[in-house]
Amino acid sequence: LEQAGEATANIVLSHDVGYKFARKMQQTHDIPLILDDIPLPIGVNNTTRWLKALAAHFKIDEKVEPIIKQGEEMVVDTLRKRALMIIPRYRNCRIAVSADGTLGIGLVRMLFEELEMIPEVLLFRSAMPDSRSILERELDSLGLASRVIFSADGYQVKQTLEEFDVDAVIGSAWEKYMAEELGIKIVFDVFSPTNRETYVDKPYFGYEGMINIMEVIANDWDRAFRSKEIHWT
Numbered sequence: 001l002e003q004a005g006e007a008t009a010n011i012v013l014s015h016d017v018g019y020k021f022a023r024k025m026q027q028t029h030d031i032p033l034i035l036d037d038i039p040l041p042i043g044v045n046n047t048t049r050w051l052k053a054l055a056a057h058f059k060i061d062e063k064v065e066p067i068i069k070q071g072e073e074m075v076v077d078t079l080r081k082r083a084l085m086i087i088p089r090y091r092n093c094r095i096a097v098s099a100d101g102t103l104g105i106g107l108v109r110m111l112f113e114e115l116e117m118i119p120e121v122l123l124f125r126s127a128m129p130d131s132r133s134i135l136e137r138e139l140d141s142l143g144l145a146s147r148v149i150f151s152a153d154g155y156q157v158k159q160t161l162e163e164f165d166v167d168a169v170i171g172s173a174w175e176k177y178m179a180e181e182l183g184i185k186i187v188f189d190v191f192s193p194t195n196r197e198t199y200v201d202k203p204y205f206g207y208e209g210m211i212n213i214m215e216v217i218a219n220d221w222d223r224a225f226r227s228k229e230i231h232w233t
Helices: 019-029 044-058 061-082 084-090 101-114 132-142 154-163 173-182 206-224
Strands: 094-099 118-124 147-149 168-171 186-189
Touching (some): 044 061, 044 101, 061 206, 101 118, 101 132, 101 206, 147 154, 154 173, 168 173, 186 206
Parallel strands (some): 094 118, 094 168, 118 147
16 A cells, blocks of 8 residues: 555456545546456456456557467367357346446356346446446447346345346345245356355456356256255165
8 A cells, every 4th residue: 555656557356446546546646547447357258358458558468468368268178178068058048147346247248248148137236336337338339228226235136036037147145045935946156145165265357267157157057957856765
């Protein structure tokens, strides 16, 4: 913090908090806030886009291109070996997303472009006054007319899931319980708080993060179709 005033630029790695502080530093120390008009690096396309914007600002395209190439190849190679065959099953899956803005905005493009899901409903836990314009541009560019709700509490989440006919929900353990009560079979338990034996402590940003999210989604999809009525003798 003592050296913060010496920074060349600020990047806010959140769409929920931090803008006020960064803009104050811009006014006080003339340190620009950069990359504040695009989604965070969630999924392959958003990560590539984010890295290219970073490279353009600092004029280091030649250094970033190898990182992009290596990251994209890592994702494709991993999916080709282990999971490429599962992606077609997500096609046209109507999904509700309940998350904070930091992950929620970036997930829209990943779900729609890379997994071919349809984000029907987007429930954000915060008001996101500083990042709503990013979300609006994303939805416009993708041609989506998703229902969007800000500052959604548990009651609003459950009421919205009752109202919309969705095939799956991506959220936390809370959304999992709500969806099960409503008869929604598939729930991706991605965000904290989670029911997993070990709390999720993996990166969700970047190319590695894409693989980690895919792992959760693939495993939860498989678990949803396992019988819970088997009695072993």
